[in-house]
Amino acid sequence: MDSTHVVRTRFAPSPTGSLHIGGLRTAAYAYALARHSDGKFILRIEDTDQKREVAGSTEQIYSTLRAFGLDWDEGPEVGGDFGPYIQSERVSLGSYKKAAEKLLQEGRAFYCFCKPKSKEEIKSERQFKIEFRDPCRHLTPEEIEAKITAGEKPAIRLKTPDGETISYTDYVLGKTTTWKTDIVDDAMLLKSDGFPTYHLAVVVDDTEMKITHVLRGHDWQPSTPIHLLVYKFLGLPVPEIGHLTDILNPDGKGKLSKRNNNVSCEQYLADGYLPEAILNFVLLLGWAPKDNQDLFTLSEFVEKFDPKGFQKSNPRFDIAKLDWLNGQFLKRQSDEEIFSHVKSLFDPQIPAEKIKQVIPLAKERMHRYGDILSLTGFIFSTPQYPADLGINKDYLPDIINSLSTSDWDKVSIETSLNELTKAKNYNRSDFFMTLRLAVAGQKVTPPLTESMIIIGKDEIISRLKSLT
């Protein structure tokens, strides 16, 4: 394959906290798009806003991405030919400044001395923009000179032309959008602290890193004309740009927010969801294969990936399918794998052998790792019986009687209980549910006989007696 046609995609998160579930999706799509055609997937950290940076979040992003199997071919920790891959470290490269100065010289940008708005001001004003042109664009060279000698630090803005149009065809939407430049802002490119804004940095970095396909959130779509203008004025080729759908809150009202939802990948992992399941779940939120396959491993996804499958309308974040997916992946894990994930959840007093004994019993009923605790808790200690246990106590004396005289193996126990229900003509469903509740204090449990065997005859008898 011609090396100039290698697909190069990137995931470019800001280190402002834990990896967002939507970020995971973006990363997965970029990963699949690249790997599907033997291209490269690049990780770039966009940390040009020092104020918002959260300590430790870059490392967290690395480990979380890796937990999902999304390894990057170039980026922090692994290197590559186009580093550094952390934006703040790229400032010293001088490319941002050089680009801004080029635009300045060619009359495509101008110095701006306006006072930046504080977050509070933005909030309180809440005024909609009606003026797209910044007053500083009319400053004379003399005025600029004077301000700079007076010690004012200038920022650099894009001098957006009037009366023109700019357009692109969206890689995800498959649709061409055209903007009149009159309503495109004189966007900030280089801040007065010398750091680039996103608008400048993406263009410069994506170009230098030879990115061929840009996949990003839909919220970036409105600022695309700015980027297009920068590409144009810098004389740079425009990569494919695609805007992914926004994931909506479960009620469909608004973009997925952490207000009422868990949006942190780390948290889902901590809650006992498998990375495979989480990934599979978000994959299907915004992309679908022609044949509607819904169970994917990462490599299957890469193999079947097709940009035509990108969805155009915003999906709701409805967790229901995640639980199902998680159960599916859980069932495919070996008992040993499950053990390695759940052992730390148990009371350290409980011997590993006992935990291993219980895993095959609980496995099929688990939707998440943590379920094993509620499923098997009654095996390790006497359950807390709810006040309204709702059992038919009439059965108890017979059960105690029958079990007391039974040998303590599967066949014996089942035979004696079976004979009992037959002899007394008991309603089997009712009878066994009573026994289940008496033994476990809950309705959903691993197979009863096996559980009773592990618990032991004496303990079972004593539990039954305590309820009479």
Next chain:
RNA sequence: GGCCCCGUCGUCUAGCGGUCCAGGACAACUGGUUUUCAUCCAGUAGAUCGCGGGUUCGAUUCCCGCCGGGGUCACCA
């Protein structure tokens, strides 16, 4: 409000002018397996394809309008 995007079962979606009185998955419900619950299996129900106009012999599929939803309008990304 300006600009931009989107609109098929409750949810995720297939569908790219006739093969669709619209298919699949999850959820729901029913039955079977399980001595019971869960799992598993089978089945049932669920969408006048947002609405109204066109174009066409024929529109879920193409065009326009409306309505509805979402996004965005910082020296944040």
